[in-house]
Amino acid sequence: MSANEDSFTHWKTREEIAESMIPIIGRLHRERDVTVLLHSRSLVNKSVISILKTHRFARQIAGAELSVTRTLPFLQALTALDLGPSQIDIGMLAATYQSDGRGLSVAEFTARAVAGATGVNKAESRSGRDVVLYGFGRIGRLVARLLIEKAGSGNGLRLRAIVVRPGSGLESQDLVKRASLLRRDSIHGPFQGTITVDESRGLIIANGHEIKVIYASDPASVDYTAYGIENAVLIDNTGRWRDRAGLSQHLRPGIDKVVLTAPGKGDVPNIVHGVNHDTVKPDERILSCASCTTNAIVPPLKAMADEYGVLRGHVETVHSFTNDQNLLDNYHSSDRRGRSAALNMVITETGAASAVAKALPDLKAPITGSSIRVPVPDVSIAILNLHLARETTREEVLDHLRTVSLTSPLRRQIDFTTAPDAVSSDFIGSRHASIIDAGATKVHGDNAILYLWYDNEFGYSCQVVRTVQHVSGVEYPTYPAPAV
Template structure:
């Protein structure tokens, strides 16, 4: 047998193993409301090749490739347990088992590691919480995709309606088509049909009522069977408490804004300060995509090294608020053609840090340059630390944070030598540390943080919605404090 034959045989064997994992992952998701992860990446509804690629990606953050032969025994062990709703990370199970010296079997170790998801203390499955999307643009449609994807188990969150202004012509058909096809994020993963008689878009079995309205104060959501819902405002038209309170109509219990809030509206970055949301708070903001990108790594650096001051420069993809060609715009420079120019503009991310990290006394300044790419941005975070360190120490710290800390869903890590912005389209993390670009000189550290300012941010929004709805399920093994 030649070397080529050996390689192909090995690949075919791993394909077969990954194929056997798919129905197990699917049953756990549908029947138990358990999401199987691999280093914070969901394996639900993934293909054979996607499962293998996710295992191979582990080498970038854990130092070595993780094989499906290592994770399959843990997946099988999960099937023998009476699990409650949860998220279970096979990568973390395999890694911690390797370091365990007690001689436990895989089954014994797995039962111990996920003990909080079984027995009398486990969460019980509950009725899904209604969600309404007010606005159906870039973020609104990505949120719809994520909510439909998470509806597979029949629990958690349930997208009931979207509210939009009535357009001319085939409005419903065109909105369904925009949900089905996306020039950046690709085809919708599933099927979409339209019921024009009831103004409904049906996506993978989820019936989404399209409500036409120009004024939030005119809608009674109970007329559509919607109750105690969380409304996500994607328009950014209203950003203070007075304006957002217009959404608190019959059927709506809470409002979540996908833009920086003004005044006393809490600005929440999931993973950092979501636990400060008061149970009776009806209006919250998810801040901006850039705030979500910089605050988690800033917290990670501040906790370990202390931060005296910093500056963030965002090189940001253009957005719909800019002009396609030169034309009048109320803001300086944004009237110039977005796809042809680098455009210096402002960012509120630096000032928003104080709301998300009130204990951080360091002054953080910021500015932004819009550039001619449609998605994925990079934040350059220049920090003066409270003590000197080395590049190797910072890399080890951030790599460990991305793997085992409570911020592991927010911070990703890559050491790919030729990484570019397109590589991070579809990332579900708030930001990705570029190891190759990191610079450290004594007490000065410069972090380069990629982020999908559309999809990664939308994932953060969904996490906040899950938290305030009470369906944010615990992750096992529990991350290190």
């Protein structure tokens, strides 16, 4: 057999193994509310090729490709356990098993590693929590996609309604047009599933989920209980109200909590999931997910501050253009944003640096920031320039950040790439808040400069959903537990 034939035979074998994993992953998710991960990446509803690519990606973090022949036994071992709702990372199981010296079988090791999710220890499945989207723009539609994707067993978050302004609601084919925008996206591609419209009942039906479209000119005009919605989390995607007084208007019958997808003002808590989400008080009814840029810089800033200390820093954000800019030169209330977004680099303000203090109150270092909008439709990069409390080396910093991205509590927020020719479009669809570009990292003595890619639409939307899961009580623990 030639080397080429041998490689192809090996590939077909791996395809067959990956194909056998799909029904196991699906049953665990639907029947037991278990999400199977591989190095923090979900394998639920993934294709054969996607599963193989995710295994191959491990080489960028762990130094070598992870074979499906290594992870399948751990997946099979999970099926024999009395598992409760949880997230289980089979990549981490395989990695920790390799370094374990107790001589346990795969089944024995797996049972001990996930003991907190089995038998008398397992968490109870929560009843589904209603969610309402107030606004249906770029972030609203991506959050909708994620909520539908993550519905799983039906015990998690349930998207029940979307609230939009009534002006367009009176136009012909309004529901059809909104459904079409959910179905197709020029940046993020087609919706994964089926979407139909029931105009007589005012519904968009996505993968079997009936989503009521409510037309309202202001929050005070809606009684959500009239639509059978109770104890819901409302996600305000409009950014129209950012303080407690304005956002409190959403606390109508049927709404229990309000989550803002923009930086909150005044005493509204700004939450970056993975960093300070555990500070949210159970009785807090209004909170903010801060901005996409804040979510991108705060996790790696915390990782650096915890290890090296940070005396001061500056962040320069090179940001994709957004809908609040003009396509062609025209009047705009903000300076410079009236100039054509498609033709110019536009200097503008960012509140991300000042928002750091809310997310990391223990960090006393002053952080300044500025932003430049550039003619790309999605994915941005933040350049984080830090004066550290001690000297270090580039190799040490990269080893630290690689480890953080793989095994720490921030592994869902921080990703790591060593790709030598990485560009912005490579990170469209990234579910992490921030991706460390190893090749661009610069360190000299006590100065470190990090280049942080982030999908300012999709990655941020993932952070929003994680925060909503947390405050709704449907964010289940991850096993093996990440290193602290």
